[in-house]
Amino acid sequence: MFTTESTEGNQFWNETYFVPHFQPIVNAINRSISAYEVLGRQFNPEENTYKSLGGLFHNREQDPVPVYNIDRILREKAVQTLKESNLRTKLFFNMMPNFLSRVHHTDLFAENFHIIQLIETYGIDRNQVVIEITEDEFDGSIDRLIQIVQIFRDYGLKIAIDDLGTGFSNLERIGYLHPDIMKVDIKIMRESLNKNSFKQVLGAISEMSQKLGSQLLFEGIETEEEVNLALSMGANLLQGYYFSTPNPHFLNRNTFSDKMKSVLENFSGVRSRELREKGIREQKIIDQLQDLFYELSDSSEEDFPFRFGQILSSLPREILKVFVCDAEGYQITPTYDLDRMNGGYLERSRQIGNNYAWKPYFLKHKEESERFRKKWGVTYPLYDIGNQNQYVIFTFSLMAGKILVAQVSWSE
Numbered sequence: 001m002f003t004t005e006s007t008e009g010n011q012f013w014n015e016t017y018f019v020p021h022f023q024p025i026v027n028a029i030n031r032s033i034s035a036y037e038v039l040g041r042q043f044n045p046e047e048n049t050y051k052s053l054g055g056l057f058h059n060r061e062q063d064p065v066p067v068y069n070i071d072r073i074l075r076e077k078a079v080q081t082l083k084e085s086n087l088r089t090k091l092f093f094n095m096m097p098n099f100l101s102r103v104h105h106t107d108l109f110a111e112n113f114h115i116i117q118l119i120e121t122y123g124i125d126r127n128q129v130v131i132e133i134t135e136d137e138f139d140g141s142i143d144r145l146i147q148i149v150q151i152f153r154d155y156g157l158k159i160a161i162d163d164l165g166t167g168f169s170n171l172e173r174i175g176y177l178h179p180d181i182m183k184v185d186i187k188i189m190r191e192s193l194n195k196n197s198f199k200q201v202l203g204a205i206s207e208m209s210q211k212l213g214s215q216l217l218f219e220g221i222e223t224e225e226e227v228n229l230a231l232s233m234g235a236n237l238l239q240g241y242y243f244s245t246p247n248p249h250f251l252n253r254n255t256f257s258d259k260m261k262s263v264l265e266n267f268s269g270v271r272s273r274e275l276r277e278k279g280i281r282e283q284k285i286i287d288q289l290q291d292l293f294y295e296l297s298d299s300s301e302e303d304f305p306f307r308f309g310q311i312l313s314s315l316p317r318e319i320l321k322v323f324v325c326d327a328e329g330y331q332i333t334p335t336y337d338l339d340r341m342n343g344g345y346l347e348r349s350r351q352i353g354n355n356y357a358w359k360p361y362f363l364k365h366k367e368e369s370e371r372f373r374k375k376w377g378v379t380y381p382l383y384d385i386g387n388q389n390q391y392v393i394f395t396f397s398l399m400a401g402k403i404l405v406a407q408v409s410w411s412e
Helices: 064-085 097-103 114-122 142-155 170-177 186-192 195-212 224-232 257-294 304-310 360-372
Strands: 003-005 012-014 018-027 032-044 049-052 090-095 129-133 158-161 181-185 215-219 237-239 319-325 335-338 345-348 376-378 382-384 389-397 403-409
Touching: 018 064, 018 090, 032 064, 032 237, 064 090, 064 097, 064 114, 090 097, 097 142, 114 129, 114 142, 129 142, 142 158, 142 170, 158 170, 181 186, 181 195, 186 195, 186 224, 195 215, 215 224, 224 257, 257 376, 257 389, 257 403, 360 376, 360 389, 360 403
Parallel strands: 032 090, 090 129, 129 158, 158 181, 181 215, 215 237
Antiparallel strands: 003 012, 018 032, 018 237, 032 049, 319 335, 319 403, 335 345, 376 389, 382 389, 389 403
8 A cells, every 4th residue: 555754744645545536527518517627635534624636746846756656546546436437428637747758758658658557457438538738847858748648649538738828838838739628727817917918818719729629628617707708718618616616426417507508598698799789889880981981982093192181080089090001902091090188180101101911801801802892891809008908900992992991999
């Protein structure tokens, strides 16, 4: 029987007191528990309580040998529990790259990895195991880590990357490992970023997960508001105390079905109203611009810049900046910036000749105007750090291939 001294040094840990706990992961699509994260707990028989072992696993000063052995004990008990349950659910196992690279120097064969040995010994389906790569710092060989992850993947295991937005070199890990699942701790990110940065970073992660084909999992969810935020970012996997604390037993897969049904229906209703309001707001700007610039349809090339400047006073007050480009993206009018102190617009003539053909919004507008005869376009909300405001960019097709570009204030 394995024993080791505790960090207090005045008692011994017995392997029977190391008990895996399971925190459910809810799939928003079918409203059922589709997986569990395996977490380490130590049982205190005197107090009849469980203590988290997270601090032990993330303590870089701790002797790694007993920690590694404790991890193996917990992992085997978790696999055994899964086998005995006969459930068709997945288990997420945390594995730290530093441990993996230290233990597996040259023996890079599938049969030498403990988790694979357990799958074979207990005869569970390899599709039921997800390897969750987690680390605050990594000082091992990235090449070896890539090889190890590829062994897991070739064997049929799914790969998740934990704590996106925190910790070390997350973009590097994503690029090298191309995870099946990207995992975001919403609580950590909310505490470490201001409100706007928080949402913008989440939006970037959401877009990245879609482009990579990775599922998005939000953990640390404690309120319905955070469930709604996760859903708005496209997360289909949800985890946190809002659903359940970790416990030593599996739950009925439909435990949260009714709760999720109510949440999803409320979210759908609220989101539909928001989208309708956004559409009405956009259409109002579009109608105003269309009415204003219709008057320029008979302008000559020489008269256009002058007549364009004349209608500035009639622009909607939400417009922060406006200019016009030709069909090749070259700016043909000055940029007119809203004078926030005195009203009116400040003329920036030196920007004539700038090129915007490479801008995504400009390329998208040209393609849609040519393909669908669409006269206008609008971006998703962007952020101006200097002026501390949120905005969108409207593009509008004028006469003779000219394209209006307008930066519009868009606080939510």
